[in-house]
Amino acid sequence: MQAADIMTRNVITVGRDSEVREIASLLLEHGISAVPVVSDSDEVLGIVSEGDLIRRVEDDKRKSWWLRLFAVNDPGEYVKSHGRRAHEIMTPDPLTIGEDMPLAQISRLLEKHHIKRVPVVSNGKLVGIVSRANLLQGFAVVDPETAATSADDREIREAIRKEIDQNTGVLVDRINVIVSQGQVELWGLVENDTERMAAQVAAENAAGVKEVKNNLGYVPRGFGGA
Template sequence: MRAIDVMTTSVIYATPEMNIREAAGLLAEHSISAAPVVDVDGNLVGIVSEGDLLHRSEIGTGARRRSWWLQFLSSTRELAREYVKEHAQTVKDVMTTDVMTVYEDTPLGEVAELLERHRIKRVPVLKNGKVTGIVSRANLVRALASIEPAAAPLVTPDDAKLREAVLAAMAGERWGLARENVIVADGVVHLWGSITSDEESKALCIAAQSVPGVKEVVSHLAYPAPFPAM
């Protein structure tokens, strides 16, 4: 799936010259946490979010007064940036200008990685330099919930083929099992061997469960026995 398949297309925009109160009203009225900022030609120039409007002098949410030693340690650039966020009156002065973007044909895997890596909640989607949509974390969750479960195979693969498929699902993973530790009998996969964490055990079971035709996964995985005390 690509960004265009899940993105929200009814995008609410802000403008650079919009005042802060109007921007806050825009987010509140449409129940959104951020809005792309576009210029008169429709080009993306930034994004304004709840975080940009969080610390404001009008409502007493400005940054707390720093102690003298924190004032001394903070750079004048940092102190000036805080002042602008608290007192500026137009969107262009508080918006985030370094905006992460994707394209309509960007695979969802890349979108998810971008959101996670930069710790952001949404990303504008561009086509020919113009914003055509927004993909948020919520869009990705809804896409997952909408996927129809895979149909059960009409013919259950025999145990030998199932074993090869389970081994292939683990191939290339450092936590994968050796061939002799995967046994399949009547469609039931038995996993044997040593593990170093519960997460490793869970990953192995999920890899086996993901193979079409597997009826059940039985884990015999265990932590290595401790060495006896001397």
């Protein structure tokens, strides 16, 4: 199983000049912890995480007047804590991976670099993102060291995602579909029981599906401004 089999494809992104307030709103609205910063041609320029935004507030709060007396001003830190646009506060030139990287290797990469997610690129352009949650979902389905995903499994995955997106009224951005040897697992968040069942029916009706395990949870009240 590889990055292409578990990654989130409908990636929420921002441009280099997106404002900090806009980025914070996107994280809250979509229930995500980071957004890639991309160019007009979808090249990955950087990543802005919720940690970057929270750190701005923490830096201001913890610097009491007496600490300021002894503080050594750092231009880079100043930009990070006071910048108003994505390119000013992002982590630039982030680590990226290809669609064919195996899950076990991705896991080791995240651990080695102490990161929670990694953008997936193809021909230099962003095509998805793999988070720790995506990895756990993949590990829950198969043994990442030995399992192989066939072309049929990938076709099933895309067929299910397309059906959910186009015909069910359920936000596919919040759902991840994992397929191994025709066994389907649904992960993510939906609004209610009806949406949960709609996603399951879409998966059950896809050609080649042998079994569907529905792990979908529910969006917390107040999530995304509701």
